[in-house]
Structure formats: C-alpha cells, structure tokens
Amino acid sequence: MKKKFLNRIVFRMASAVLTAGIAFGGLGALKVSAAPKEVSPGIFFDAEYYAAANPDVVAIVGTDPKALYQHWVNYGAMEGRLPYLGSNIAFDATYYAATNPDVVAAVGTDTMALYKHYITNGIYEGRLANQEQAAKASKQAIEAKKKAEQDELYKKIVNKINNENQYADSVYNFINQARTDKSSPVNIVDRADSLKAIAELRVEEIQEEFSHTRPNHTDFHSAIRFHHQYFEYEGEIIAYAADPADAIVSWKNNPDAMKTIEDGVYKKVGIAVENGYCVVIFIGGDAKEIEEDDD
Missing domain, CATH: 3.40.33.10 (CAP)
Incomplete structure (x- = not known):
C-alpha cells in the first residue's frame, strides 16, 4: 500500500483541548509509569512525571494517579503544569516519520500513532520531534565539539608549558x-x-x-x-x-x-x-x- 505522509501537524499540550467539564474517561486504567498513558482519546497523562515535577501538589493530594490527574484537569492545566514529559514540545509527524524509518516500519505513518510513539518511547530515546529541535541539537553539537576542541587545545598548551x-x-x-x-x-x-x-x-x-x-x-x-x-x-x-x-x-x-x-x-x-x-x-x-x- 502506497504510503501517504500527512501534512505537517503540530501537537501541543493536550490541555489546549480540555474544558472544565471534561469526562474522566479511562482513568480507571491509569497507573503510575515513566511514560504517559492515554486516559481518554487524544488526552495523555503521566502521573509519575506529574508527581515528580510538582511536589507541592503531592503534598496536597498525594500520589494517587486519579487524584493527580483530577488536579491537573481542575488546576494544573490552567497553571501551566505539564501533564507529561514533552507535552510542551511541538510535534511534526512528517518530520518524525521522515527521520525515523524504523518507527514507521513499526507503527506506520498515522499521525496519532507517531505521536504516541514519540511521547512514550521516542523522547526517552533522544529522537527529535521537529526540524527546529534538530537545528538546535545540531548547533549544540557543534558548540560542544568546538568547546571540546578548545578544552583539548588548552590542555595541550598547559601540558606543553x-x-x-x-x-x-x-x-x-x-x-x-x-x-x-x-x-x-x-x-x-x-x-x-x-x-x-x-x-x-x-x-x-x-x-x-x-x-x-x-x-x-x-x-x-x-x-x-x-x-x-x-x-x-x-x-x-x-x-x-x-x-x-x-x-x-x-x-x-x-x-x-x-x-x-x-x-x-x-x-x-x-x-x-x-x-x-x-x-x-x-x-x-x-x-x-x-x-x-x-x-
């Protein structure tokens, strides 16, 4: 079947699509983990990440995943608290697919499938979500290499002296x-x-x-x-x-x-x-x- 890449679709935090009356669907299956779970269609939350990033919230509601999620729905989203690692990173499905053929081979080119892979696996594997990230990483790599070369030269000069x-x-x-x-x-x-x-x-x-x-x-x-x-x-x-x-x-x-x-x-x-x-x-x-x- 001929693969068709979707036009660039950028994902932002899921809070953008939430309303105060959002249903708490799927929360019963939510467990503390090192990666986000889809608590309802298109809505992801990582209780472990949220707890670690917000000790003040834990002091009030504890570490129960349901309580943490409810806090985010009621308060955290509006306060700018992140529901999971990478939720504030723009995701470009076309870029992600083009630069990760092994992921495409595993999950296909569906935008949501690619995004799920990124937030549950890719971000932890060091995969990049968009071209801007890649450019920044390239610049940082160049700067790191330059600094390493300068440090090495400095060491050589010091050793020579x-x-x-x-x-x-x-x-x-x-x-x-x-x-x-x-x-x-x-x-x-x-x-x-x-x-x-x-x-x-x-x-x-x-x-x-x-x-x-x-x-x-x-x-x-x-x-x-x-x-x-x-x-x-x-x-x-x-x-x-x-x-x-x-x-x-x-x-x-x-x-x-x-x-x-x-x-x-x-x-x-x-x-x-x-x-x-x-x-x-x-x-x-x-x-x-x-x-x-x-x-």
Missing part, C-alpha cells in the same frame, strides 16, 4: 650540579627573568637556523644588546632534544659548552625551551645599559 618548565628546571639543576662538581667553593648561578626574555628571543631564532649566529647574521651578543644591555661576560649554549637528558648529554660531549657551563665568571642565567629547542644565556661581571641615540 609544564613540560617546557620542567625541561628548563632540569637544565638549570644540571648547570649548578656541574659547577658544584667542578669548583670549590661552590659557584651557583641564579636565574634572571631579564635573561629569560633574551633566551626566549633566541629560542625562536634557532628554530629557523640552529646556530649561535642570528638570522640577521650577527652573533648572540646582539640579542642581549637588543634588550639594551651588555655585560662584561656573556655566553650561550643551545641544544635540540625532546628530552632534557639528551640535551645535557650533548653539552657534556661539547667541550666549549661545558667550559661555559662551569666557568665561574658567569653569575646568572636565562633559560628558554620551546618545541625541544633550548637556549641558555649566561652573564657575569658588570652590567651596563646601552644608551639609545636621540636621532
């Missing part, structure tokens, strides 16, 4: 341990934020070209000058290794790097790590600011 901070801490501890093993009395270096800023500039540069020579073809000293400073003693070591332990090994195998690390003339360091690249700037002696030209 934490890992890079731990990397820098490992390098700093190694430098002082190497100096402790080499010299007596112990000659510990301090970390300086002003030097870290210089190291951060350099760590970006060595990702382009891994060298003590900067992209502008000057040496690392000019990075210190860029911050309007110069020191009596200045040094730099660099490494590229995902693990700080590997960076440390590379320095141990580099006599020039170890000479800089162990040299007591250096009193402060700035350390920067990014994407596995590491730069340590060393300074010692007197610091002087570079005066900028007026012209």
Whole structure:
C-alpha cells in the first residue's frame, strides 16, 4: 500500500483541548509509569512525571494517579503544569516519520500513532520531534565539539608549558650540579627573568637556523644588546632534544659548552625551551645599559 505522509501537524499540550467539564474517561486504567498513558482519546497523562515535577501538589493530594490527574484537569492545566514529559514540545509527524524509518516500519505513518510513539518511547530515546529541535541539537553539537576542541587545545598548551618548565628546571639543576662538581667553593648561578626574555628571543631564532649566529647574521651578543644591555661576560649554549637528558648529554660531549657551563665568571642565567629547542644565556661581571641615540 502506497504510503501517504500527512501534512505537517503540530501537537501541543493536550490541555489546549480540555474544558472544565471534561469526562474522566479511562482513568480507571491509569497507573503510575515513566511514560504517559492515554486516559481518554487524544488526552495523555503521566502521573509519575506529574508527581515528580510538582511536589507541592503531592503534598496536597498525594500520589494517587486519579487524584493527580483530577488536579491537573481542575488546576494544573490552567497553571501551566505539564501533564507529561514533552507535552510542551511541538510535534511534526512528517518530520518524525521522515527521520525515523524504523518507527514507521513499526507503527506506520498515522499521525496519532507517531505521536504516541514519540511521547512514550521516542523522547526517552533522544529522537527529535521537529526540524527546529534538530537545528538546535545540531548547533549544540557543534558548540560542544568546538568547546571540546578548545578544552583539548588548552590542555595541550598547559601540558606543553609544564613540560617546557620542567625541561628548563632540569637544565638549570644540571648547570649548578656541574659547577658544584667542578669548583670549590661552590659557584651557583641564579636565574634572571631579564635573561629569560633574551633566551626566549633566541629560542625562536634557532628554530629557523640552529646556530649561535642570528638570522640577521650577527652573533648572540646582539640579542642581549637588543634588550639594551651588555655585560662584561656573556655566553650561550643551545641544544635540540625532546628530552632534557639528551640535551645535557650533548653539552657534556661539547667541550666549549661545558667550559661555559662551569666557568665561574658567569653569575646568572636565562633559560628558554620551546618545541625541544633550548637556549641558555649566561652573564657575569658588570652590567651596563646601552644608551639609545636621540636621532
């Protein structure tokens, strides 16, 4: 038999068709349930839902299904209380049938049959009643996905920062341990934020070209000058290794790097790590600011 879909029919709460003198037909069969029952043709009521949603009513009439239904007929409908879950949702039978072929296979395309399925099963299964709901759900899904992606990116950034901070801490501890093993009395270096800023500039540069020579073809000293400073003693070591332990090994195998690390003339360091690249700037002696030209 050829299926004919009805034109869009929207269902609202059954209270719209009720009058004060409505018959209490079919109520004898009404039982508390997690889904609405058809208490009379086209009129649905879920006593369990009504009781759960209206504790003030329960305090007055109790939980008897008949008493709850009678309260809704006499007062609840006019007060805007819902008789069952989904009773305030516009139902589009054509949309519901088109998007739920398994339901059509089970109950057919009759509008009331589709609506009964929705309020007794579909709404609990997450099925959507109309196109507007679908659009809203799609928007919410997109927003949820976007938020999840943002949260994941935030976690990655936080983890990256934490890992890079731990990397820098490992390098700093190694430098002082190497100096402790080499010299007596112990000659510990301090970390300086002003030097870290210089190291951060350099760590970006060595990702382009891994060298003590900067992209502008000057040496690392000019990075210190860029911050309007110069020191009596200045040094730099660099490494590229995902693990700080590997960076440390590379320095141990580099006599020039170890000479800089162990040299007591250096009193402060700035350390920067990014994407596995590491730069340590060393300074010692007197610091002087570079005066900028007026012209």
